[in-house]
Amino acid sequence: MTVTPLGIPRRLLEFAIDGQQARVPEGSTILDACRAAGKDVPTLCEGDTLRPKNACRVCVVEVEGSRTLVPACSRKAEPGMVVRTGGERVRHSRKIVLELLASSVDLSTTPRAAEWIKEYEAKPDRFGPGAARVNEEPRIDNELYARDYGKCILCYKCVDACGDQWQNTFAISVAGRGFDARIAVEHDAPLTDSACVYCGNCVEVCPTGALSFKSEFDMRAAGTWDESRQSETTTVCAYCGVGCSLTLHVQDNEIVKVTSPHDSPVTHGNLCIKGRFGYQHVQNRG
DSSP: OOOOOOOOOOOEEEEEETTEEEEEETTOBHHHHHHHTTOOOOOSSOOTTSOOOOOSOTTEEEETTOSSOEETTTSBOOTTOEEESSSHHHHHHHHHHHHHHHHHSOOTTSTTHHHHHHHTTOOGGGGOTTSOOOOOOOBOOSSSEEEOGGGOOOOOHHHHHHTTTTTOOOOOEEESSGGGOEEEOGGGOOGGGSSOOOOOHHHHHOSSSSEEEHHHHHHHHHTOOOGGGEEEEEEEOOSSSSOOEEEEEEETTEEEEEEOOTTOTTTTTOOOHHHHHOOGGGGOOO
16 A cells, blocks of 8 residues: 655645635745735736745835835734735835836837736836946857847746756846846856756746747747747656656647646756757657
């Protein structure tokens, strides 16, 4: 008989969200509770496979008794806590953050960014043409993925995925300070001259499209990228015996990119270079 371990039982905490009682397991964040209650709290730097970084501050909420707004992605739920997710103070803060982000970087490929800008009535153009922007051409120095720092919001998710949270390659870090801060490899060298092992796990967690598959980058440039025409099929990688789960994204009968389910107990969304980029032989019909 096979016994499946259930883990340590966690007691339920009770507190209030927007006037409604909520119950979540001990250790849950406010964001976990909001999602369980059906509250739509925007977030960019939060990732379900990474520890919270508290970088973007779009997910801030109001907690009764707290002097400042708190990031819902990292603040743990506490018994008796009173949380407000949509008050004027919260909405104003999210509006300012969205305006600052959209005035400095290109959010055109950031999922739901346009929706949030409209919802919070953000006006990035009010800073004028003199607003500091990251005007840099995309870096295409390899055949696997592209780097477009003009879309980077410095959420640090790629740094964490490449570092001690997953890959432990440490090829990516933050260079510079203030307006000069940027994500870079050592000595800001071409990717091919860095410690990068091309696992693509940084691409997997990027929320804005600053890192993207070369195939997707080329198709977007050509105007042929269309997610509405894409199908997804989850399978098992055939390169080795680990058993990593792959999700094949197919458009017009061609694989356009490969991801991995974040809830997979084997991969947790991560792959190696073979699993993520080694699919060309499948569609070599010559």
